[in-house]
Amino acid sequence: MNPHRRAPLVLVMTVLVYFFLYAPIFVLITYSFNSSKTNIMFEGIITQIGPTKLVDGNVVQSPCGPFHWFCELAKNAEVINAAKNTLTIAFISTICATIIGTLAALALQRYNFWLKPFSEISLYIPIVIPEIVMGIGILTLFSQVFGFLNSSLGLTGNTRLALGLGTVILSHITFSVPFVALVVRARLSGFDQSFEEAAMDLGANELVTFWRVTLPMLLPGVLSGALMAFTLSLDDFVITFFTNGPGSTTLPIYVYGLLRRIITPQVNALSTVWILVVFTAVLLLQWLQNRESKA
Amino acid sequence: MLRKLRESKPLQGTLLIAPTLIFMVGLLIIPLMLTAVVSFGKRNSDGGVIYTLTLDNYTRLAGFSTNCDSGAASCFDPLYVNILGRSLTLALQTTIFVILMAYPLAYFIARSSPKRRNTFLFMVLVPLWTNFVIRVYAWMMILRTQGVLNGLLGAIAGVLHIPFAPLDMLYTPGAVLVGMIYEFLPFMILPIFTSLEKIDNSLFEAAADLGANPIRTFFKVTLPLSMPGVIAGTILVFIPVMGTFIVSDILGGRQVILVGNLIQRQFLDARDPTFGSAASLILMVMTLIVTYFYTRKFGFGEEIIAV
Numbered sequence: 001m002n003p004h005r006r007a008p009l010v011l012v013m014t015v016l017v018y019f020f021l022y023a024p025i026f027v028l029i030t031y032s033f034n035s036s037k038t039n040i041m042f043e044g045i046i047t048q049i050g051p052t053k054l055v056d057g058n059v060v061q062s063p064c065g066p067f068h069w070f071c072e073l074a075k076n077a078e079v080i081n082a083a084k085n086t087l088t089i090a091f092i093s094t095i096c097a098t099i100i101g102t103l104a105a106l107a108l109q110r111y112n113f114w115l116k117p118f119s120e121i122s123l124y125i126p127i128v129i130p131e132i133v134m135g136i137g138i139l140t141l142f143s144q145v146f147g148f149l150n151s152s153l154g155l156t157g158n159t160r161l162a163l164g165l166g167t168v169i170l171s172h173i174t175f176s177v178p179f180v181a182l183v184v185r186a187r188l189s190g191f192d193q194s195f196e197e198a199a200m201d202l203g204a205n206e207l208v209t210f211w212r213v214t215l216p217m218l219l220p221g222v223l224s225g226a227l228m229a230f231t232l233s234l235d236d237f238v239i240t241f242f243t244n245g246p247g248s249t250t251l252p253i254y255v256y257g258l259l260r261r262i263i264t265p266q267v268n269a270l271s272t273v274w275i276l277v278v279f280t281a282v283l284l285l286q287w288l289q290n291r292e293s294k295a
Numbered sequence: 296m297l298r299k300l301r302e303s304k305p306l307q308g309t310l311l312i313a314p315t316l317i318f319m320v321g322l323l324i325i326p327l328m329l330t331a332v333v334s335f336g337k338r339n340s341d342g343g344v345i346y347t348l349t350l351d352n353y354t355r356l357a358g359f360s361t362n363c364d365s366g367a368a369s370c371f372d373p374l375y376v377n378i379l380g381r382s383l384t385l386a387l388q389t390t391i392f393v394i395l396m397a398y399p400l401a402y403f404i405a406r407s408s409p410k411r412r413n414t415f416l417f418m419v420l421v422p423l424w425t426n427f428v429i430r431v432y433a434w435m436m437i438l439r440t441q442g443v444l445n446g447l448l449g450a451i452a453g454v455l456h457i458p459f460a461p462l463d464m465l466y467t468p469g470a471v472l473v474g475m476i477y478e479f480l481p482f483m484i485l486p487i488f489t490s491l492e493k494i495d496n497s498l499f500e501a502a503a504d505l506g507a508n509p510i511r512t513f514f515k516v517t518l519p520l521s522m523p524g525v526i527a528g529t530i531l532v533f534i535p536v537m538g539t540f541i542v543s544d545i546l547g548g549r550q551v552i553l554v555g556n557l558i559q560r561q562f563l564d565a566r567d568p569t570f571g572s573a574a575s576l577i578l579m580v581m582t583l584i585v586t587y588f589y590t591r592k593f594g595f596g597e598e599i600i601a602v
Contacts, residue, residue, distance in 0.1 A: 125327075132559070278425060
């Protein structure tokens with residue numbers, strides 16, 4: 001697009017929208033240093049370092065100084081457990097969804113088969129139906145199937161099938177696959193097949209060609225698909241809400257639970273850590289991409 | 296067998312798509328069909344499902360009570376119809392506001408130099424990547440009666456010597472609208488940017504050469520060519536807003552009940568999965584109808600994966 005002319009109205013709107021996007025984040029981060037335990041008003045930061053001391057419900061002294069709530073967070077076993085669950089779910093579902101979605105993209109772009117129209121439609125379903133519809137559908141399925149299996153196989157106690165990490169991972173794979181398939185397929189459609197033909201002419205069989213030619217060329221698409229699956233999984237609330245069970249609480253679910261009770265600045269500290277981690281991860285990725293495009 | 300696989304292209308394709316189909320059929324299509332079946336059922340006393348073929352849940356949604364004398368005037372209660380209407384209105388409002396805010400920003404980014412472009416895009420991504428639930432919480436802190444915005448307004452009023460009483464902003468429909476706009480704004484910026492970026496510079500030069508002023512150029516060239524982005528963005532905003540229940544739950548309290556809240560409560564508090572399934576099915580049909588008519592003209596662009 002033309003880089004030269006800029007209407008003043010556009011500039012004003014841009015500044016305002018960026019402000020709108022960042023003001024809440026700034027508030028979140030500031031309040032994670034709040035000395036007020038109730039966290040309703042900002043009572044200033046914790047300045048003194050030493051054993052924890054409270055005055056009128058405000059923390060005035062802490063072994064961690066201004067980072068009091070971050071230390072509390074690190075000691076919170078529920079948070080650590082939820083973080084573990086979140087990452088476990090995200091990693092496993094990303095790996096599975098990336099493989100399955102890449103295969104689907106190859107099938108849809110390169111092959112003709114009678115299930116193709118049906119497959120294409122089914123991949124659009126998660127995009128065009130609200131998440132809650134999918135969430136309660138999966139919940140109904142699992143509860144009916146588990147109920148049936150538990151009673152017919154006579155499972156009791158710990159051997160009973162129940163909602164947990166497994167059901168969350170399966171659901172996350174389901175909503176990630178279509179996005180991976182779309183991204184990889186977009187990459188495949190602008191693909192020069194002459195490299196593969198050359199490899200075959202030079203005597204490589206299909207598998208060798210795939211490993212040494214197709215996959216390396218496809219890799220950027222596969223990686224951005226994987227990245228998308230990973231973020232979708234990390235961010236997901238609705239589907240996890242309906243498919244998790246005791247012991248498989250993720251960070252979003254945990255935070256949601258807190259929001260309905262008392263909120264200390266610990267939630268803000270958690271948000272700050274989350275934002276910093278994401279920020280670093282995105283910066284790192286950008287840097288990697290830039291390096292790759294320069295090379 | 297193996298030889299047959301090597302020779303048959305359709306067989307290879309089917310094999311490659313098989314894992315996807317297992318997930319799509321097993322955890323998407325079958326659950327949706329099950330939801331439909333359950334919605335025609337009755338609940339039993341412990342929140343289970345008795346499979347019958349009754350339209351009770353749908354007549355209840357439409358506002359007609361099932362245990363009601365025929366012809367009684369008070370039989371019709373549009374409670375659920377209102378909830379559906381409110382959700383639809385809110386989703387439309389959110390979409391319109393989001394387009395109005397996202398378009399100038401996307402336009403600005405598309406017109407900046409390629410080097411700065413990445414930085415500006417990155418700045419859109421960072422808020423998007425902070426967690427969905429955390430973003431709602433931020434607005435809870437801002438809109439509370441003793442929150443940041445009231446504090447700021449109070450300070451301004453103090454400087455201007457105007458009497459000021461804190462406003463009750465949290466737990467209002469306005470709070471839910473602001474929260475929805477904030478949650479979904481990036482999902483509109485990125486697709487619009489993608490479609491604006493694709494527009495060939497020479498088209499603007501041609502328009503200028505032919506005597507069109509910037510405003511005319513915008514309405515005759517830029518806007519029509521960026522429509523695929525707006526359409527994709529609308530899909531990405533409208534559908535999730537229709538089904539989200541966290542924003543209304545946290546920023547609306549018990550004041551703003553959307554169809555998402557209705558469904559969630561049927562599954563958790565009220566323990567009536569049959570009624571919840573019926574509401575869920577109606578929600579799905581509503582979004583599919585809107586999406587169908589909306590995309591019929593333009594189709595899905597690849598902008599849908601811009602995020």
